[in-house]
Amino acid sequence: xxxxDFAPGQVIDLGTRTVSEEEIIxxxxxxxxxxxxxxxxxxxxxxxxxxxxxxxxxxxxxMRMVVDGLMAASSSMGxxxxxxxRWLLPVRAGDTxxxxxxxxxxxxxxxxxxRGVVWSRWSALNQRGELVCTIEGMGMFGRRPQESGHA
Amino acid sequence: xxxxDFAPGQVIDLGTRTVSEEEIIxxxxxxxxxxxxxxxxxxxxxxxxxxxxxxxxxxxxxMRMVVDGLMAASSSMGxxxxxxxRWLLPVRAGDTxxxxxxxxxxxxxxxxxxRGVVWSRWSALNQRGELVCTIEGMGMFGRRPQESGHA
Numbered sequence: 001x002x003x004x005d006f007a008p009g010q011v012i013d014l015g016t017r018t019v020s021e022e023e024i025i026x027x028x029x030x031x032x033x034x035x036x037x038x039x040x041x042x043x044x045x046x047x048x049x050x051x052x053x054x055x056x057x058x059x060x061x062x063m064r065m066v067v068d069g070l071m072a073a074s075s076s077m078g079x080x081x082x083x084x085x086r087w088l089l090p091v092r093a094g095d096t097x098x099x100x101x102x103x104x105x106x107x108x109x110x111x112x113x114x115r116g117v118v119w120s121r122w123s124a125l126n127q128r129g130e131l132v133c134t135i136e137g138m139g140m141f142g143r144r145p146q147e148s149g150h151a
Numbered sequence: 152x153x154x155x156d157f158a159p160g161q162v163i164d165l166g167t168r169t170v171s172e173e174e175i176i177x178x179x180x181x182x183x184x185x186x187x188x189x190x191x192x193x194x195x196x197x198x199x200x201x202x203x204x205x206x207x208x209x210x211x212x213x214m215r216m217v218v219d220g221l222m223a224a225s226s227s228m229g230x231x232x233x234x235x236x237r238w239l240l241p242v243r244a245g246d247t248x249x250x251x252x253x254x255x256x257x258x259x260x261x262x263x264x265x266r267g268v269v270w271s272r273w274s275a276l277n278q279r280g281e282l283v284c285t286i287e288g289m290g291m292f293g294r295r296p297q298e299s300g301h302a
Contacts, residue, residue, distance in 0.1 A: 031211035032218055034227070047228065055230065056211045060182035063207050067183055076185070077198065079206065079238065086232040 001074040002144035003116035006103045014069035014099040017061055019053060021093035027057040052090040058097075058133045059085060062122050065099045066137075075142030077115055083136040091132055097124045104136075108143070115142050152225040153295035154267035157254045165220035165250040168212055170204060172244035178208040203241040209248075209284045210236060213273050216250045217288075226293030228266055234287040242283055248275045255287075259294070266293050 021040075028037030032054035035042035043051040091097065105119040120137040172191075179188030183205035186193035194202040242248065256270040273286040 027211075031215045033215075034218060034222060036229075054214070055232070056207070056214050060178075060207045060211065063205070064182045064184075067185060071185060078187075081206070081235065081237040083236070084232065084234055085236065087230065
């Protein structure tokens with residue numbers, strides 16, 4: 001996909017991913033070792049009532065789905081960041097996340113004619129159809145190479 | 152730290168962390184397998200001129216430092232999300248990140264007297280003093296238990 005292939009309102013289905021207890025604990029042990037992310041008993045006694053994935057783990061799993069379903073076959077030139085990351089409901093072991101990418105706006109670069117910016121909204125629903133995480137993404141994408149139409 | 156221990160303008164130094172090539176590739180292989188994050192040769196040929204960490208990896212490393220330096224010894228009750236994640240400069244193998252947490256605002260909950268919200272700005276500087284990543288965080292913290300001062 002080139003910059004020209006994105007249009008506001010377009011929604012790309014990125015498929016599903018199930019997260020295991022082992023994955024939740026492995027990620028959080030490295031990056032977010034709060035008791036309710038790494039210790040089953042402490043998690044059961046916490047406000048969550050059981051083990052929950054680190055929000056950063058949820059974002060990282062969503063990123064993998066964006067790469068596999070979109071970026072890998074695109075002219076992606078990286079991202080300056082993301083906005084409004086929202087962890088709306090806990091993600092628990094065994095949950096299956098269905099992730100989608102909605103293009104919300106596009107803008108060709110005024111200064112760099114080879115690229116444009118695409119704004120997007122990433123959403124993850126669990127197996128009960130509940131929205132568990134949203135992210136507002138920004139990405140730079142190269143423009144489709146022009147045929148050299150002039151002599 | 153309880154909610155009452157946070158005040159706007161306060162800056163907490165979370166120390167430093169050096170990131171290795173192995174860590175960059177291991178994280179990105181799982182969560183962000185774009186060529187410039189996982190393949191040295193492809194990265195050398197990319198706009199980055201060498202391997203760079205996934206932005207989500209940088210955020211996750213910062214989260215670990217926030218947990219170790221602050222959350223672990225706090226009344227943290229989780230976070231509804233983060234805003235304005237900005238990947239300002241590449242993070243490369245061998246870089247040492249110095250991370251800090253600045254409290255930007257605090258607000259006691261009107262509806263739940265046992266807690267309050269703390270807004271923060273997380274910053275990562277590399278070994279050259281260049282700002283490489285910023286995150287605007289939101290966290291819920293329990294209030295300090297009251298002495299029962301009345302009869």
